[in-house]
Amino acid sequence: MTAECRFTQAVLWVQDQSNTTPQREFLASGSGWPTRYDRNGTSVAQEGNNGAGEGAFSGHPGMEANSSGKEWTATRRLPQALIIGVKKGGTRALLEFLRLHPDIRALGSEPHFFDRHYARGLDWYRSMMPKALDGQIVMEKTPRYFVTVETPPRVHAxxxxxxxxVVVRDPDFLGLQRIxxxxxxxxxxxxxxPCLKKPEGSSKPHxxxxxxxxTHASIDPEVMQRLRDFYKPHNQRFYQMAGQDFGWQ
Ligand SMILES: Nc1ncnc2c1ncn2[C@@H]1O[C@H](COP(=O)(O)OS(=O)(=O)O)[C@@H](OP(=O)(O)O)[C@H]1O
Structure with a gap:
């Protein structure tokens, strides 16, 4: 498998949050996240159908109170993480399985903001996001961002x-508490x-x-070899960029 990386800041990432202090039972991490957005300044989101899988986080509604009775208000924020990557790389599986974690709030659909709907503006993009409490990580996945040249400067802006x-193959995991x-x-x-025994917001297997x-068609071994030969130099370039040899055959 190959990938041409057009993101100058692309990272096969992830931030170490091991020294963050759990804020509460289900907010086990997050304070180590760099935030450029003024969380207090974000508009408290309106209710509405944003395709974000509202209710999927049914155990954690918009208002939460801690043990001292102080309330946290969930707001819609711009994402702090984007899942991008090669087509059919397993990005949906990664998102669906990550969002089982209570510190993750993820948009269910692909918003295609940076590649298709950029003209709608950041307020529109924010309104698509699920509500999140302070300390939760907001994310979305649109694999196509990886291969559209206009996306990197827009994300950077x-x-x-x-x-x-970046999902290229066998994605590594976030530095989240193991849940x-x-x-x-x-x-x-x-x-x-693998399928989920009990997805977020439901008790039915999914x-x-x-x-x-x-089901994949069987491919002639000769064709497979030609494909491997074709992708080999691209893979080498990618290893160099990523600083890691994935040893793909
Ligand atoms: N648990 C589980 N269930 C189903 N599928 C799984 C799972 N884990 C990884 N995969 C692999 O994910 C492939 C689809 O990748 P994406 O979600 O990135 O596809 S897409 O590019 O967004 O259309 C999909 O590709 P295909 O096998 O070609 O359908 C699977 O190989």
Whole structure:
């Protein structure tokens, strides 16, 4: 597999949050996140259908109170992390499984803001995001940002601190407290992939949709070899950029 990286700031990332102090049971991390946005200055979001999977975080509604009775208000903020990457790289699986973590608030659909809807402006983009409490990480995934030349300067103009999670293959994990483990999954033999036992906001098992985990056509070994030869130099370039040899064959 190959990837041409057009992001000058692309990182196969992630921030170490190991020394952050848990703020409460489900806000185990996050204070180490750089924020360029004035969280107090963000508009308190209006209710509405933004495709963000509202209610998916049903255990954590808009208003929360801590043990001293102080309230936290959930607001809509611009994302602090974007999942981008190669097509069919497993970006949906990464997002769906990450959002099991209570410190993650993720938009369910792909907003395609930086590549298709940029003219709508940042307020529109923010209104698409799910509400989040201070300390929660807001993220969205639009793999196509990875291959559209106009995206990097636009992301940079929004925030120089936004984290890019580039899925090329076997994505590594965020520096989150370990909450999501194999006990959250079961292997669905028919699908041939792990599925969630209990997705966010539901008690029913859930596999990713039918466009994920499709039956693949068998490919002539000669064609496979030609593809490998073709991608080899591109992979080498990518290893150099990423500073890591992934050893893809
Ligand atoms: N748990 C689970 N369930 C289903 N599918 C899984 C899972 N984990 C990884 N995958 C792989 O994810 C591939 C789809 O990748 P993306 O979500 O990035 O696709 S897309 O580019 O956004 O359309 C999808 O590609 P296909 O097998 O070609 O359908 C899968 O190989």
């Amino acid at each position: 929004m925030s120089r601190d936004v984290k890019l999670i 999501v483990t194999d006990k959250h999954f079961y292997f669905n033999k028919t699908k041939g992939f 596999c990713l949709g039918k466009t994920k985990g499709r």
